[in-house]
Amino acid sequence: MENLDTIFAALSHEARRKILARLMQGESRLSDLAEPFNMSQTAVSKHVRVLSDAGLLVIEKRGRSRHCRLNAEPMKAATDWLIDYQAFWMQQFDNLARHLAKEDD
Amino acid sequence: MDFLKSVPGDDPIVVEGYFPASPERVFSAWTDPKAVMKWFGHGLNSLHSATIDLRPGGAWSFVRTKDAEKSVGFEGEYQEIAPGEKLVFSWAHVVFQADGAREATPYSRVEVTFTPTGKGTTVRVVHSAVRSEDARRGIGGGWQAAFNCLAEILAS
Numbered sequence: 001m002e003n004l005d006t007i008f009a010a011l012s013h014e015a016r017r018k019i020l021a022r023l024m025q026g027e028s029r030l031s032d033l034a035e036p037f038n039m040s041q042t043a044v045s046k047h048v049r050v051l052s053d054a055g056l057l058v059i060e061k062r063g064r065s066r067h068c069r070l071n072a073e074p075m076k077a078a079t080d081w082l083i084d085y086q087a088f089w090m091q092q093f094d095n096l097a098r099h100l101a102k103e104d105d
Numbered sequence: 106m107d108f109l110k111s112v113p114g115d116d117p118i119v120v121e122g123y124f125p126a127s128p129e130r131v132f133s134a135w136t137d138p139k140a141v142m143k144w145f146g147h148g149l150n151s152l153h154s155a156t157i158d159l160r161p162g163g164a165w166s167f168v169r170t171k172d173a174e175k176s177v178g179f180e181g182e183y184q185e186i187a188p189g190e191k192l193v194f195s196w197a198h199v200v201f202q203a204d205g206a207r208e209a210t211p212y213s214r215v216e217v218t219f220t221p222t223g224k225g226t227t228v229r230v231v232h233s234a235v236r237s238e239d240a241r242r243g244i245g246g247g248w249q250a251a252f253n254c255l256a257e258i259l260a261s
Contacts, residue, residue, distance in 0.1 A: 080175075080177050080200050081198065081200070081210075083198065085118045085232055085235060086118050086120065089118060089120040089230050089232065090120055091147075092120075092144075092145060092230075093120060093122040093228070093230075095144040095145065095146070095148060095149055096124065096131070096134060096144050096228075097122070097124055098144070098149060099134065099140070099143050099144035099149060100124055100125070100126045100130070100131070100134065102143075102149075103130075104126075
């Protein structure tokens with residue numbers, strides 16, 4: 001829990017979420033990550049480091065290349081705190097309507 | 106952290122709807138723990154537990170999920186109770202770890218009004234004072250957009 005702020009900060013950048021979404025499909029070489037995002041290798045490396053510091057991805061060195069893969073565990077901690085209250089209350093209203101209709105039966 | 110600027114931290118969240126039931130019945134759905142258990146949360150019958158001490162200053166707690174590691178839910182205190190008309194309570198989002206550690210957002214305020222409308226009731230929820238601290242923790246409107254890919258990642 002102590003690194004929740006780090007996780008949220010890491011997830012707060014669109015490029016980093018895109019990198020995570022890309023890694024969702026499977027691991028990738030660090031050098032291959034930049035291409036689809038139209039980013040410089042330096043920029044991608046910086047984002048990857050932020051994600052890795054937050055524990056959201058793991059970098060493995062194999063020979064001369066570095067491979068990145070997703071580590072979803074910290075995100076599960078983050079989701080405990082994720083609520084869009086507008087959507088939340090709308091769902092509550094929907095639930096309540098269904099509940100009241102059921103009682104009528 | 107540019108996105109924080111777009112978080113509507115101080116704006117109240119307002120949701121209103123009509124229910125074909127009397128204000129008394131709808132009010133009871135909000136204040137009887139057995140009824141709350143049936144509808145509040147992810148879907149019908151999704152809550153783990155609900156406790157309600159329905160008096161000014163009385164505590165309420167709705168637990169959404171509980172496992173060996175932690176329980177996640179909401180809690181607060183009743184501030185105003187007018188049966189069949191109005192309910193005001195403080196609100197916090199809470200995570201309890203199994204080791205006893207508790208982490209919670211600051212309290213925000215939820216006001217629920219029940220207005221007779223035709224044969225039914227209009228219910229209006231005004232959730233206000235959802236502070237930037239909540240937003241920082243990922244709670245509140247602005248954040249959801251920032252997490253479009255997260256649900257997908259977790260689902261896969």
